[in-house]
Amino acid sequence: METRQIYWEDVEVGQEIPTGYTLKLDITRFFMQVSGTQDYYPVHHDRDFAQAQGVPDIFVNTGFLTAAAGRLLTNWIGSEGWLKKFRIEMRKMNLYGDTMSVKGKVTGKRIENKEHYIEADVWCETDRQGITTPCKATIILPTRMEVTRNG
Amino acid sequence: MTTQKTPEEFLQESKKMIGKETETTAAPYPVEYEPIRRYCMMVDDTNPLFQDPDYAKKTQYGDVILPPFAPFGIMAGNFISAITKALPPLPGPYVINMAQEWEWMKPIKVGDRLSTKTRLSDVHIKKIRIDPKAFWIVFETEVSNQNGDVVCIYKNILLNHRPPNIVAQEQQSEKGD
Numbered sequence: 001m002e003t004r005q006i007y008w009e010d011v012e013v014g015q016e017i018p019t020g021y022t023l024k025l026d027i028t029r030f031f032m033q034v035s036g037t038q039d040y041y042p043v044h045h046d047r048d049f050a051q052a053q054g055v056p057d058i059f060v061n062t063g064f065l066t067a068a069a070g071r072l073l074t075n076w077i078g079s080e081g082w083l084k085k086f087r088i089e090m091r092k093m094n095l096y097g098d099t100m101s102v103k104g105k106v107t108g109k110r111i112e113n114k115e116h117y118i119e120a121d122v123w124c125e126t127d128r129q130g131i132t133t134p135c136k137a138t139i140i141l142p143t144r145m146e147v148t149r150n151g
Numbered sequence: 152m153t154t155q156k157t158p159e160e161f162l163q164e165s166k167k168m169i170g171k172e173t174e175t176t177a178a179p180y181p182v183e184y185e186p187i188r189r190y191c192m193m194v195d196d197t198n199p200l201f202q203d204p205d206y207a208k209k210t211q212y213g214d215v216i217l218p219p220f221a222p223f224g225i226m227a228g229n230f231i232s233a234i235t236k237a238l239p240p241l242p243g244p245y246v247i248n249m250a251q252e253w254e255w256m257k258p259i260k261v262g263d264r265l266s267t268k269t270r271l272s273d274v275h276i277k278k279i280r281i282d283p284k285a286f287w288i289v290f291e292t293e294v295s296n297q298n299g300d301v302v303c304i305y306k307n308i309l310l311n312h313r314p315p316n317i318v319a320q321e322q323q324s325e326k327g328d
Contacts, residue, residue: 003199036225064193071198073238074200086219
């Protein structure tokens with residue numbers, strides 16, 4: 001992955017976050033989810049079990065969804081950015097067979113107590129259901145003024 | 152006549168548990184490279200800050216750090232075990248994770264030893280389409296490192312609702328009153 005540091009001055013309110021991406025939720029992805037989160041609850045990997053519980057099919061878990069949103073944000077903010085706060089709402093299931101996209105948009109900028117904040121909306125959406133998982137993020141970014149001051 | 156307790160009765164009992172903390176649960180192993188790699192792999196994340204010690208050495212952290220949501224992602228088993236012990240009495244059979252909120256204070260590095268403490272921070276009734284007296288439960292988990300520093304806090308907002316037949320019985324019984 002190419003790494004590049006962004007700075008608070010470079011960000012515009014309303015801009016799309018450029019590190020969006022898409023994942024196919026095929027059976028391999030579900031097993032990777034179990035491996036990555038160590039969550040063995042069968043509703044997230046056993047189709048017969050999920051359907052017996054009354055849900056349409058297996059669906060990815062919270063650990064997977066937050067990792068997905070985290071990838072978009074941390075790939076964007078670079079090693080000097082800091083994710084400060086976050087909220088995620090699991091409104092609809094991201095199901096087996098769906099194509100899930102992760103996207104984001106900048107919604108605000110401010111300076112508070114000498115820290116440079118960015119507010120962003122991030123979301124997961126599927127081809128089947130549209131937006132399934134809306135999120136809000138608060139990020140602290142470095143500034144070019146600091147770079148200039150510190151040489 | 153139903154002998155099922157009402158959601159209001161469950162709420163009275165559950166409110167007594169607000170603030171009660173689970174005992175501190177330590178992760179069995181220190182933060183390690185390989186679980187981080189598998190965690191990143193599940194969403195095709197190739198960020199070298201989380202996987203490449205040579206790259207990470209040149210950053211402010213000096214070594215690979217844990218991705219921000221991984222304290223829940225990798226230790227989900229610990230969390231589920233903790234809240235199972237801390238769950239208040241509930242009117243419905245299932246608990247669904249509806250939302251999470253996070254705040255981060257410090258980075259977590261490879262080699263750190265993490266522990267968690269969870270407490271019930273709120274219980275309330277708020278209607279949903281299929282249950283006018285759905286039960287909402289909020290758990291707050293504090294993650295600390297080996298120095299006792301709180302590195303992050305996350306809240307889970309959980310939903311518990313009654314099956315449709317129980318809701319229908321209650322509504323029928325109220326009409327008959």
